[in-house]
Each structure stands twice: as C-alpha cells, then as structure tokens.
Amino acid sequence: MELKIYEDAALLASDVARRLSQKLESPLNVGFATGRTMDPLYASLLKKRPQMPLARVWMLDEYLGLSAGDARTYAHYLRERVFTPLDYPEAKINLPRLSMSHPQEAADDYEDRLRAAGGLDVQLLGIGHNGHLGLNEPGSSIDSRTRVVTIAESTRVANQGFFASLEEVPREALTLGLGTLNEARELWLLATGRGKAEIIKRFLEGEVSESVPATLLRSHPGLHVFLDQEAASLLKPVG
Numbered sequence: 001m002e003l004k005i006y007e008d009a010a011l012l013a014s015d016v017a018r019r020l021s022q023k024l025e026s027p028l029n030v031g032f033a034t035g036r037t038m039d040p041l042y043a044s045l046l047k048k049r050p051q052m053p054l055a056r057v058w059m060l061d062e063y064l065g066l067s068a069g070d071a072r073t074y075a076h077y078l079r080e081r082v083f084t085p086l087d088y089p090e091a092k093i094n095l096p097r098l099s100m101s102h103p104q105e106a107a108d109d110y111e112d113r114l115r116a117a118g119g120l121d122v123q124l125l126g127i128g129h130n131g132h133l134g135l136n137e138p139g140s141s142i143d144s145r146t147r148v149v150t151i152a153e154s155t156r157v158a159n160q161g162f163f164a165s166l167e168e169v170p171r172e173a174l175t176l177g178l179g180t181l182n183e184a185r186e187l188w189l190l191a192t193g194r195g196k197a198e199i200i201k202r203f204l205e206g207e208v209s210e211s212v213p214a215t216l217l218r219s220h221p222g223l224h225v226f227l228d229q230e231a232a233s234l235l236k237p238v239g
Helices: 009-024 038-048 074-083 103-116 153-158 178-182 194-205 213-217
Strands: 002-006 029-032 056-059 061-063 122-125 147-150 172-175 186-191 223-228
Touching (some): 009 029, 009 186, 009 223, 038 074, 061 074, 194 213
Parallel strands (some): 002 223, 029 056, 122 186, 186 223
Antiparallel strands (some): 061 172
C-alpha cells in the first residue's frame, strides 16, 4: 500500500490530478467516483489537460429513480466536471444502461461489459463516513458484484444537500461491488478534511469487518491512499 499525506487538500488534488492525467493518456480502463472529495481533483485535472484521452472511463455508481437528463445523476456530475470540458470521446465513456427493463439487468450488463473490456486498471474512490466505497454500504460482502443496492439512511442524509429535501434523495442505486473493485489493478482512495479522520483511522487501523466495507480492501496489493493532514490527523505516528 502507498500512503501519501499532503499538507492540504489543494496539494493532494494537484498531485493526484497529475497522476490521473498520465493514466488517461494511456489505453486503460479508469473508474471515476463522484462527491465533494473529488471536486478539487477534477478541477485540477482540467488544468492539466490530458494531451490525448485514450482511456476508457467507467462510473463507480449511479442513482436509480432519476431520469437520464436529471442534473443530480452521477453521470451528469461527471459529464459536467470532466468529460465535456475535456472533450472526452463519447465512444470511450461507459455508463450503466438504465433504460433496460430491470435495474439488475443493467447491473449485470455493466459488469459483463467491464469484464469483457479487461477489468479496471485504476479506480478512484472516496470513502463515506460509515466506511462505504461506492455505494457498498455496511454489510456488503467482499464477493459482491455490480448490483442494485439500498442506500443507507446516513448516506442519504449526507447527500441531501444536492436535493430540495431528504425525501427526494433516491433510496436505491447501482454500484460496482467490492468483489469487482477488488479485481482492479490499482485503487486510489482519497480523503480530505477533519470530518473524515475517524473513518480513515478505522479504515487503516481498525478491525477488518463488513461493518466498515472499506477495510475489506485494505490488503489490496495496488491500494494507494491519498490524505491531507486533517484526514490523517488521528492516525498513529509512523516510526
């Protein structure tokens, strides 16, 4: 595992954007995450301007129950912040086909397409306050694949700011499973701010348990953890 701690979130975003820009210039499969932690990263990525986007890009998760044109979908988030500003080739953008007759069919189709493409080379990850990765909430198995999930109430509350009310926050989503993520060649997990310090301590130093899903991937051979000093503030000193 690579653990890199930066003085602040801006330096973290700049360095990870530099690394990500290089990956996007190669014919790889790169998985994108959404959320407030990713905002500075993507803003910094636009400044790097990858010379020739060759990577095929994939989504970590997506809400169910919103229309395809809804500005609150994760697909819209990524198009607005990354794909459209970078003039990303449409043929290289892979999204779940939520128009299929049943959401689990779309999940199975997405898993099959990712496997046929050779699996993920790099997957960006944030971490929820309850330890979720993507929308693999507590109780998720290391063997879980891309599937339909029920979003934890704490996650819905955390995401309420993007909606007019809590009632509007979707209760279900499609997410890549922990088993799918475990097969990625590299996992890049980012966390910033004092609010993530407790879950980062549990992730890196606590018991491995399905109650904190991120811990199930702690021994991944290609894990890279990028933290600012605030997120790392509760970790035991090294050396």
